[in-house]
Amino acid sequence: xxxxxxxxxxxxxTAARERFASDGYEKATIRAIAGDAGIDxxxxxxxxxxxxxxxxxxxxxxxxxxxxxxxxxEEIGQAxxxxxxxxxxxxxxxxxxxxxxxxxxxxxxxxxxxxxAQLAPMIASFAGDRxxxxxxxxxxxxxxxxxxxxxLKFPPAVAMSDDEVIxxxxxxxxxxxxxx
Amino acid sequence: xxxxxxxxxxxxxTAARERFASDGYEKATIRAIAGDAGIDxxxxxxxxxxxxxxxxxxxxxxxxxxxxxxxxxEEIGQAxxxxxxxxxxxxxxxxxxxxxxxxxxxxxxxxxxxxxAQLAPMIASFAGDRxxxxxxxxxxxxxxxxxxxxxLKFPPAVAMSDDEVIxxxxxxxxxxxxxx
Numbered sequence: 001x002x003x004x005x006x007x008x009x010x011x012x013x014t015a016a017r018e019r020f021a022s023d024g025y026e027k028a029t030i031r032a033i034a035g036d037a038g039i040d041x042x043x044x045x046x047x048x049x050x051x052x053x054x055x056x057x058x059x060x061x062x063x064x065x066x067x068x069x070x071x072x073x074e075e076i077g078q079a080x081x082x083x084x085x086x087x088x089x090x091x092x093x094x095x096x097x098x099x100x101x102x103x104x105x106x107x108x109x110x111x112x113x114x115x116x117a118q119l120a121p122m123i124a125s126f127a128g129d130r131x132x133x134x135x136x137x138x139x140x141x142x143x144x145x146x147x148x149x150x151x152l153k154f155p156p157a158v159a160m161s162d163d164e165v166i167x168x169x170x171x172x173x174x175x176x177x178x179x180x
Numbered sequence: 181x182x183x184x185x186x187x188x189x190x191x192x193x194t195a196a197r198e199r200f201a202s203d204g205y206e207k208a209t210i211r212a213i214a215g216d217a218g219i220d221x222x223x224x225x226x227x228x229x230x231x232x233x234x235x236x237x238x239x240x241x242x243x244x245x246x247x248x249x250x251x252x253x254e255e256i257g258q259a260x261x262x263x264x265x266x267x268x269x270x271x272x273x274x275x276x277x278x279x280x281x282x283x284x285x286x287x288x289x290x291x292x293x294x295x296x297a298q299l300a301p302m303i304a305s306f307a308g309d310r311x312x313x314x315x316x317x318x319x320x321x322x323x324x325x326x327x328x329x330x331x332l333k334f335p336p337a338v339a340m341s342d343d344e345v346i347x348x349x350x351x352x353x354x355x356x357x358x359x360x
Contacts, residue, residue: 024204024283099282101332103204108332115334132336136328137348140337144324148316152281152288154295156312157320168317172352 009047011037016058021096025055025104052106059100059110061093063118069126076126077174081166084142088150098143099151115139127177137176141169189227191217196238201276205235205284232286239280239290241273243298249306256306257354261346264322268330278323279331295319307357317356321349 003011015036019028030051034041048054066083068076088094097114100107115135123138124131145165149157160168183191195216199208210231214221228234246263248256268274277294280287295315303318304311325345329337340348 022283024207027204027207102279102282102327103202111332112334116336133340133344136334136337136340137325139334140324140328141321141352142324143327144320144322145317147282147323147327148320152291154292154316154319156296157316160313160316164313168356171355172321175351176348 005047008037008039008043012039012044012047012054013058016054017092017096020055020058021092021099025100025107030054055100055106056110059093059097059107061091061097061110061114063087063114065118065122068122073126073178074174076177077172078166078170080138080173080177081142081169082162085162085165088146095146095150098146111139111143123177130180134176138173141172141176145169185227188217188219188223192219192224192227192234193238196234197272197276200235200238201272201279205280205287210234235280235286236290239273239277239287241271241277241290241294243267243294245298245302248302253306253358254354256357257352258346258350260318260353260357261322261349262342264326265342265345268326275326275330278326291319291323303357310360314356318353321352321356325349 012033015033016028019033019036023032028051030044031041033054034044037044044054048057063084064087066079068079071079094114097107097111101111102108115138116132119138120131120135123134127134145157148154149160149165192213195213196208199213199216203212208231210224211221213234214224217224224234228237243264244267246259248259251259274294277287277291281291282288295318296312299318300311300315303314307314325337328334329340329345
């Protein structure tokens with residue numbers, strides 16, 4: 001069966017996300033990723049140019065934050081936690097970034113961009129002051145729960161439903177976003 | 181200069197923590213660790229038996245939680261955050277576990293033990309119910325801030341003083357420990 005260029009690229013990106021997430025950036029090889037995708041390594045290079053560029057494409061992540069200025073102010077924390085859980089599940093790129101970011105500077109920089117450049121302006125639009133600090137605090141709690149629930153797999157965190165996670169975390173995020 | 185057995189072991193453990201933290205568990209080799217410590221790889225094997233056992237010794241971590249039953253109940257969140265920041269700084273093992281735990285199952289298991297077996301009983305002693313869930317929530321926030329501040333190095337998280345971190349996080353931890 002012959003795959004189209006778009007299908008081949010998608011297969012490479014899926015294989016790349018899995019390899020980067022399981023092996024880390026340094027250990028993941030173009031050869032292994034090509035093998036997983038069932039194509040020639042030369043084809044991966046032709047489509048993406050280098051491992052660095054493949055990583056950048058595979059981890060291109062947008063938080064896609066909704067405009068929260070229309071939402072009731074007291075529900076913002078809840079909306080952010082719910083949105084984050086959905087984005088985590090809908091797009092593997094964030095998991096790849098978290099797994100690779102602890103040992104790879106390029107991935108760490110991408111995460112700083114996601115939470116700095118995407119989250120801070122949204123917060124600034126309604127928080128007034130210290131938007132960057134608030135963004136870092138929100139990042140600490142939402143990445144922390146992702147870490148414990150999906151990566152380190154702490155049993156009580158895994159056992160919680162999304163609604164329970166939202167119930168516990170919403171007041172935390174609400175305070176980081178709006179207090180003081 | 182000849183080192184005593186205790187000095188040699190200490191030098192190996194220091195080198196091992198650095199290697200495991202920077203390279204991850206799989207990529208760190210006995211050869212590299214021995215090189216960093218300035219000794220023969222055979223000596224590392226003689227003292228520790230295997231890479232697995234060396235890792236276990238290098239990441240043996242105790243939260244050393246103080247008995248909080250004597251503390252005023254409303255100050256427990258603050259005490260836990262302050263204690264965690266001190267333990268993070270005083271003992272590199274936790275940083276090694278966090279860096280390696282995202283890609284290595286043995287390190288993840290150790291972290292689950294630290295926060296399950298050490299933190300949950302302390303919480304159970306005064307929280308009444310859902311001690312394991314509370315421990316996982318506390319872990320999510322304290323490991324999340326460590327991740328953003330010390331590993332991913334989000335600039336606003338790095339810029340915060342310990343007192344600011346405690347001020348922001350204490351009400352969160354207090355709620356996870358005592359609410360509902």
